[in-house]
Amino acid sequence: MDTGTGDAPETASRSAAGGGWHLTHDLDAFLTRAGAFLRSRPALHTVPLTVTETLRTHGRGVYGDGAPEFGVLERVGEVRAAFFRTPPHWLNLTAVTPEDADSLAARLAALGRRLPGVNAERDTAAAFAEAWRRHTGAQIVPRQRQRLYxxxxxxxxxxxxxxxxxxxxxxxxxxxxxxxxxxxxxxxxxxxxxxxxxxxxxxxxxxxxxxxxxxxxxxxxxxxxxxxxxxxxxxxxxxxxxxxxxxxxxxxxxxxxxxxxxxxxxxxxxxxxxxxxxxxxxxxxxxxxxxxxxxxxxxx
Missing domain, CATH: 3.40.630.30 (Gcn5-related N-acetyltransferase (GNAT))
Known part of the structure; x- marks a missing residue:
């Protein structure tokens, strides 16, 4: 899977530094790996499902000029979580444990990613925001509280x-x-x-x-x-x-x-x-x- 940077060291370090996270800019590769996981809980995953469908039908530039980035957390052949980001917008992350939120924050920080924020279920958003603060020194500013109905x-x-x-x-x-x-x-x-x-x-x-x-x-x-x-x-x-x-x-x-x-x-x-x-x-x-x-x- 394309890591988005094209360098072999990132691929090689994926397991040790990334905590099982696989990163890509390839929408088809992302959906091949994470599609069944996203569809297993369509209500909670409505945003990644609809955004990736819009990208698939209208093109990767529909939400902005930056290349969309995707990630999948996979362990022992099982997908545990996924994220997407359509720059310049927020990281959208499915539910994860604090430990997995930390491993993702560490991975993205090590790659020099600049994130404007995160959008996720409440506990996951808090865990990732705190992890991002630890790894980057960024200040956290609550922006909006949403409810899914x-x-x-x-x-x-x-x-x-x-x-x-x-x-x-x-x-x-x-x-x-x-x-x-x-x-x-x-x-x-x-x-x-x-x-x-x-x-x-x-x-x-x-x-x-x-x-x-x-x-x-x-x-x-x-x-x-x-x-x-x-x-x-x-x-x-x-x-x-x-x-x-x-x-x-x-x-x-x-x-x-x-x-x-x-x-x-x-x-x-x-x-x-x-x-x-x-x-x-x-x-x-x-x-x-x-x-x-x-x-x-x-x-x-």
């Missing part, structure tokens, strides 16, 4: 607001581009994908639903990512500030959730910011139930 029984969020849902089309491109920028700024996680490219991809796939007023004015949006391993994740739920408190977010989220269920998927998922009680309450009223908590930490 799974849809149980879908429930209407209450009386629907006036208007109707519709799938976004080509004439909505500029609106989607602008709202994606606003959404990315609002959630404070940076634009992980070019907004114009994102809008084009969502329009092509029919992956964004708008709620519009009876007069035809779009007032909210919600989308779904690719279907992978029997799961779909609802994402990019956004209502511009001037249209909020009208019930539009609940209506459009319920609509895309219903459509996802109708497509025959096994699980419909979404993430929320735990510091936003409004959205957490809304999604639970619709029928979403907590699965796990994730944290994002910045390294400075």
């Amino acid at each position: 799974r849809l149980g029984t879908l429930t209407e969020p209450g009386p629907l607001p006036p208007g109707r849902p519709r799938i976004a089309v080509g004439t909505d491109r500029e609106l989607l581009r602008r709202w994606h920028d606003e959404f990315s700024a609002a959630v404070d996680l940076g634009t992980v994908r070019d907004s114009a490219e994102w809008a084009d991809a969502r329009i092509d796939s029919g992956g964004i639903t708008l709620w519009e007023t009876p007069e035809g004015t779009p007032v909210a949006m919600a989308g779904t990512g690719p279907r992978v391993a029997g799961q779909v994740r609802v994402a990019s739920v956004y209502t511009p500030p001037r249209f909020r408190r009208g019930g539009y977010a609940g209506a459009v989220t319920a609509e895309v959730s219903r459509a996802a269920l109708a497509s025959g998927v096994d699980e419909v998922l979404l993430f929320t910011d735990l510091d936003n009680p409004t959205s957490n309450g809304l999604y639970q009223r619709i029928g979403y139930r907590p699965v796990a908590d994730f944290d994002v930490h910045d390294f400075t």
Whole structure:
């Protein structure tokens, strides 16, 4: 497997210094080795599953100019964990023990990797952040607390607001581009994908639903990512500030959730910011139930 640097010493030292971690820039090689592991827990692994599917279908530059990097923790022929990173964004790591978090931090630090932060289940994020601090001296700054939800029984969020849902089309491109920028700024996680490219991809796939007023004015949006391993994740739920408190977010989220269920998927998922009680309450009223908590930490 390609180690990403092309030098033999790194490959030779993999077992001793890397604690069983195998690194690569080759997406196909990563999926060959880690694909079954990721699919074994599709809800908890929804982010690596959807990101790697997007990379596979839209190209390795879809999230930025840097070469994506992947890693697999393997012992006695069994995959125990995996990570990916699409520079310049955070390291995304599946659940690991503190010891394995430390071995990965040591490996990446020894290779001179510069990480802006980590996104992982809460205990794993804390363990890796602390290990990164020990090995690099970086400061740890908590950025966001997230909760992963799974849809149980879908429930209407209450009386629907006036208007109707519709799938976004080509004439909505500029609106989607602008709202994606606003959404990315609002959630404070940076634009992980070019907004114009994102809008084009969502329009092509029919992956964004708008709620519009009876007069035809779009007032909210919600989308779904690719279907992978029997799961779909609802994402990019956004209502511009001037249209909020009208019930539009609940209506459009319920609509895309219903459509996802109708497509025959096994699980419909979404993430929320735990510091936003409004959205957490809304999604639970619709029928979403907590699965796990994730944290994002910045390294400075």
